[in-house]
Amino acid sequence: MAMAALFYAICLCFLSVAFGKSVVENSPPTWSNFYTVSGVLSLPYAEIVESFQAWFDGKNGRSRIDYYGGLDSTIQRADVKPYGTNYRICPETTETQLNVRSCFQVNGTKDAPVAIQTVLPDLSKFKFVGYKECRTGNCSAWMYSNTEQHKENTYTMYTSLTVQADPVHYEMLGYDTLLGSHYDKYEVDYIDYAPQMPPPDVFDIIDITCKGFPGPGIMSSLIANPMQEFIEPRGQETVHELFEHFLIKHPKKYANMVDRKEHNERRDIFRQNLR
Numbered sequence: 001m002a003m004a005a006l007f008y009a010i011c012l013c014f015l016s017v018a019f020g021k022s023v024v025e026n027s028p029p030t031w032s033n034f035y036t037v038s039g040v041l042s043l044p045y046a047e048i049v050e051s052f053q054a055w056f057d058g059k060n061g062r063s064r065i066d067y068y069g070g071l072d073s074t075i076q077r078a079d080v081k082p083y084g085t086n087y088r089i090c091p092e093t094t095e096t097q098l099n100v101r102s103c104f105q106v107n108g109t110k111d112a113p114v115a116i117q118t119v120l121p122d123l124s125k126f127k128f129v130g131y132k133e134c135r136t137g138n139c140s141a142w143m144y145s146n147t148e149q150h151k152e153n154t155y156t157m158y159t160s161l162t163v164q165a166d167p168v169h170y171e172m173l174g175y176d177t178l179l180g181s182h183y184d185k186y187e188v189d190y191i192d193y194a195p196q197m198p199p200p201d202v203f204d205i206i207d208i209t210c211k212g213f214p215g216p217g218i219m220s221s222l223i224a225n226p227m228q229e230f231i232e233p234r235g236q237e238t239v240h241e242l243f244e245h246f247l248i249k250h251p252k253k254y255a256n257m258v259d260r261k262e263h264n265e266r267r268d269i270f271r272q273n274l275r
């Protein structure tokens, strides 16, 4: 009887150890509502490698992502009344001036209010898939896949094994089951993640007057905030994403291309150039 009870107790103990572990493993990390982080975004098929720096304040509705060492700055202000506003500060080349530091502003509307932009994907649909080697050594790996028609997109996030998980590496791999080949890939390496409130003045526009983009509409907000195409797993055609990203280098050239048909034609040309 005593032996049986002891045996039972040991079993229970094992069970709770196993159960406790699986609970931890099965719950993907949630990110802090405010943080700063640096990183590198890579699009190997497009030969684009770009560093960025991000400040996120979800509490007060403010975010900012800089590219090219701060030469190109995008600021999302959901806190500005009535529907928020997006800023992009970048060098602009006009007929008369070369690389003038300029500020563009796109206001949100009732139907499309400005949202803040995180650089950390929401992992709530991701599943733990094991411990994997990563840049920092040993990481937890979390995976999410979706298939749309014959495109299978797999998203993997690597996080540190610390109690409060840090983001280490994120990658998206797009596979075309019809052609039996990968058609897209992008990766983000995260560096120096700090779940701390950014200083409020990083979100301010100082010493510069902002003007509207030359042309309203959907393209403006994409140009003002290119990161939005990379962080949300949506399973859309990712050539599209590459193209939107490409625009970041040419805000002036494409800024007035709000026409969807022309946009799509340009996208096809871009796709051709990728091959």
Ligand SMILES: *[C@@H]1O[C@H](CO)[C@@H](O)[C@H](O)[C@H]1NC(C)=O
Residues within 6 Å of the ligand: 131, 138, 139, 161
């Ligand atoms: C990674 O960490 C896990 C959990 O601590 C451990 O079980 C695993 O053996 C480690 N892997 C390597 C390669 O160190």
Ligand SMILES: *[C@@H]1O[C@H](CO)[C@@H](O)[C@H](O)[C@H]1NC(C)=O
Residues within 6 Å of the ligand: 085, 105, 106, 107, 211, 212, 213
């Ligand atoms: C955005 O809204 C602000 C405040 O209402 C206004 O001053 C500014 O001119 C608007 N900018 C654009 C580009 O619409």
